[in-house]
Amino acid sequence: MNWKKILFNIFFTLSLLCGTVLSVAIFFYLSFYIPANNKPYSEKTEFEIPAGTPFMSIQNMLKEKGLIGDKKRFYYAARFAGKLQKLQAGHYQIPGGTHYFQLVRLLSNAPRHHIRVTIPEGLESWEIADILEAHLQIPKDTLLYYIKNPLLAGIPDSSLSNLEGYLYPDTYFLYEDISPKELLQRFWRQFNTIYSARYQARADSLNLSRNQVITMASIIQGEVMIWDEAPVISSVYWNRIKKRMHLNADPTIQFIVEGPKIRLRNRHLEIDSPYNTYKNYGLPPGPVNSPGQKAIEAALWPAKSNYLYFVAKGDGSHVFTTNLKDHNQAKRDFQRVRWEVSRQKKKSGN
Structure with missing residues (x-):
């Protein structure tokens, strides 16, 4: 019996087995250092762990938020780091591209208040x-x-x-x-x-700058109370610009008049300012407030209409018209309603 050959084969087999196991272990370990998601580093995602949340729920929440791509990998990263029971409740800002071990470490340290x-x-x-x-x-x-x-x-x-x-x-x-x-x-x-790439692409197709979009959105934001009307109000303003009419947008006057919102008078419409859309044509130089997403979308996707005017009805909604004659009639109708409501209140003693 050739003992040298047998011992060599045993040694070779064990070496091969150990090498394979070691290679797999190293590969498995290094896999925890790949990014847990494809988000850019500059993008930070809000993530909150309520007190008493179990590990499996945290894992599912991370997956739903798009912060991890592989729940098993996150589990084993936490297990190898000895942090399965040590993730801390709190509100976190997680940078994009954080690798699994980084994420485990981040969630193991209670965040600043x-x-x-x-x-x-x-x-x-x-x-x-x-x-x-x-x-x-x-x-x-x-x-x-x-x-x-x-x-x-x-x-x-x-x-x-x-x-x-x-x-x-x-x-x-x-x-x-x-x-x-x-x-x-x-x-x-x-x-x-x-303000995503889709919004910018839409603005480009309309030959509008971002500033023009946000400026229009801020005017819409200042006018709208019923959001179903937002695209229609947007169409009125864009139609007026196309016809080279003054926008006559009250939110721009409110912006000029510093301080809390007031009931506008005729004297306010005469203020000399580039933001006065009763005296200047086109959009003002910039936004007059910080609009929300619905207002931005209304600015980018106005309704198709021929409306040039609208008047508030007093309940948050508006009457829209295509000509000055009908607009003035709508104003008179509203004034009558307001006068009648006022009369009834006085009559009832309210």
């Missing part, structure tokens, strides 16, 4: 600054300075003279010690998430 801040649609920048000052450690004047100087805020878009209209209205979870620059960059990222 976040403050929930909701920015309603249709606010001007000074109103947004008021809300942010009330919640965060940032003076209003500092915020407004950076809003008027976007390049200094680290927003590299030379087409923007200021961020009016681009502070996207949404609910944000913000670090209480966030800097003004980080804050405005956050708004800017959210705006660009909403």
Whole structure:
């Protein structure tokens, strides 16, 4: 019996087996260092783990959010890291392209304290600054300075003279010690998430700049109360521009008159300003508030109509007309209704 040959074969087989196992283990281990998703690093996704959420639920939530592509890989990454029972409740901002081990480490460390801040649609920048000052450690004047100087805020878009209209209205979870620059960059990222390539392609097909779209959207935002009417109101304004008529858009006058919204008088319509659409043709130089997604879509996809006028009915809806005669009649009808309602209130003592 050739013992040397037998021992060689045993040694060779064991070496091959160990090498194979080691190779598989190394491959398996390194697979945890591939990106868990295809999102760009600059894109940060909000992710919240409520207190008491079990691991399997967290795993499913990550998958639903598009933050992981492989639930098993995330499970084994957490298991090998000894973190299966150590993921922390909290609100996270997860950068795109985070690999599995990074994600496990990130979710194993309780995040810094976040403050929930909701920015309603249709606010001007000074109103947004008021809300942010009330919640965060940032003076209003500092915020407004950076809003008027976007390049200094680290927003590299030379087409923007200021961020009016681009502070996207949404609910944000913000670090209480966030800097003004980080804050405005956050708004800017959210705006660009909403204003997608599809929107830009549509704007290009209409030969409109982004600024023109957002400016029109802000006017629509300021007018609309019933959102089914938004595309129709949009069509009125675009039709007026095509016919070289004044827009006569009240939201632009409200923007000129500083402070809270007021009931406009004839004297306000005479204010000398490039934003006065009662005196200047076309769109004003920029947005007059921060519009939401529905207003942006209405600006890009107006209804097909011949309407040139509309008048408020007092219940949030409008009467739309194609000529001045019918428009004036609609105004008279509304004045009669308003007068009758006022008379009845006085009669009943209310």
